[in-house]
Amino acid sequence: MQIDQLTKIVEITEGSTKLLVPENSLKVNAPPKDPAFFNPRAKLNRDLSVIASSSFLKNFKGQKIFLDSLAGVGARSIRIANEIKNTEKVIVNDINAKSIELAEKSAKLNDIQNCEFSENEACRFLSLHSKRGERGAIVDIDPFGSPSRYIDCGIRATAHGGLLALTATDLPVLHGLFQNACKKKYYGVPVRTEFSNEIALRLIMGCIHLIGGRFDVRCLPLFVHTDMHYYRVYVRILVNSEVEDRMGFIVFCNKCGHRRLQKEPENLCEVCKQKTELAGPLWIDNLFNKSFIETMLMEYQKYSVDKRCEKILAKSLEEAEMSGTYFTLDEVASRMKSAPLGLDNALEKLHAAGYFATSTSLNPTGFRTNCRIDEIIKIFSN
Numbered sequence: 001m002q003i004d005q006l007t008k009i010v011e012i013t014e015g016s017t018k019l020l021v022p023e024n025s026l027k028v029n030a031p032p033k034d035p036a037f038f039n040p041r042a043k044l045n046r047d048l049s050v051i052a053s054s055s056f057l058k059n060f061k062g063q064k065i066f067l068d069s070l071a072g073v074g075a076r077s078i079r080i081a082n083e084i085k086n087t088e089k090v091i092v093n094d095i096n097a098k099s100i101e102l103a104e105k106s107a108k109l110n111d112i113q114n115c116e117f118s119e120n121e122a123c124r125f126l127s128l129h130s131k132r133g134e135r136g137a138i139v140d141i142d143p144f145g146s147p148s149r150y151i152d153c154g155i156r157a158t159a160h161g162g163l164l165a166l167t168a169t170d171l172p173v174l175h176g177l178f179q180n181a182c183k184k185k186y187y188g189v190p191v192r193t194e195f196s197n198e199i200a201l202r203l204i205m206g207c208i209h210l211i212g213g214r215f216d217v218r219c220l221p222l223f224v225h226t227d228m229h230y231y232r233v234y235v236r237i238l239v240n241s242e243v244e245d246r247m248g249f250i251v252f253c254n255k256c257g258h259r260r261l262q263k264e265p266e267n268l269c270e271v272c273k274q275k276t277e278l279a280g281p282l283w284i285d286n287l288f289n290k291s292f293i294e295t296m297l298m299e300y301q302k303y304s305v306d307k308r309c310e311k312i313l314a315k316s317l318e319e320a321e322m323s324g325t326y327f328t329l330d331e332v333a334s335r336m337k338s339a340p341l342g343l344d345n346a347l348e349k350l351h352a353a354g355y356f357a358t359s360t361s362l363n364p365t366g367f368r369t370n371c372r373i374d375e376i377i378k379i380f381s382n
Helices: 040-059 075-083 097-109 122-128 148-156 179-186 196-214 290-300 308-319 329-336 343-352 373-381
Strands: 009-014 017-022 065-068 089-093 115-118 136-141 158-168 217-227 230-239 247-252 259-262 277-283 357-360 363-369
Touching (some): 017 075, 017 097, 040 075, 040 158, 065 075, 075 089, 075 097, 089 097, 122 148, 136 148, 158 196, 179 196, 196 277, 217 290, 217 308, 290 308, 308 357, 329 343, 343 357
Parallel strands (some): 065 089, 089 115
Antiparallel strands (some): 247 259, 247 277, 357 363
8 A cells, every 4th residue: 555656654553452554664773763663662651552542551440531733644553452352432633634534444454443533733633632521541652753742722621630741852951951941841950870760751750740839739650650751650640639749859869879859958968068950850759650551460461462561660660669760780880999789689688688679660780779878888898
């Protein structure tokens, strides 16, 4: 099949769903936007989205509507409609008519009956679904670059108690290469560290929290994850709830490696008394909801998804109630001027010394602990 004279369309299977995608998107590192966008490398993102959506809809009491505002060829939303059987309605939206044409054909290919299709700009689409009875139980926003311009209309389009899922791909901004741009888009600034991806997720969550506060809406993260080219957050939206102040700073000492989350900025390191760097304002509360991730682990078994999903969820469950930012084995080894320990060995040493410690889903050699960096170095040296 061809959508125009130059583009060949091929059928692939992702999860248990057949999808029609431009053949060129399967051959290049940066998939083209024309004639329609599909990123095969985002399969893990979509796999986790299926699991998270299934877990959320399982306990959601209202109308189970999924709104996909920037759908591309509809890979995520067609999978939701096809694989999650209790989804009542999926609305697939994209401003590109050729993307919607492919999404419609994929829906027919899978004999899906609960899909509607919309060709509209994302914020206009979300605004059209901001009235009571038309809002989404789940609203998905997956843009090129920053999601910040869509957060306002995304919150408005999410039902009370619903789920807002956001992706960010503007990594240079979130990692501190363009601090003014980050402050403009996310209301805070990062510092460049070994745990930059956690700072990025907290900046995104902080931005959602601040925008939600304008509507007296409480925004609570249920699950976050990151892969090589994106950040992803799943946030529960609660209307007319008391909005607690969960914003603050990460105080980081580049000299000794000490870091902590706290409400107020601090200029001197409590460990080595050197000048600190500040990331924020950003979200300083937990990023994971333990019971939600437990449900995700149960739902995982129902779907044909990447096995990495289970590992990510298992680590997320371990760290769900751990506060603070993570350390990496290489970071600690560099400060000790020695070879890094194995992760299991490092955790055993911390446990034996009486500290809490877990691995983290955000870094393969990362760990969370309530132990300070100076004590970590002492423990690892023995």
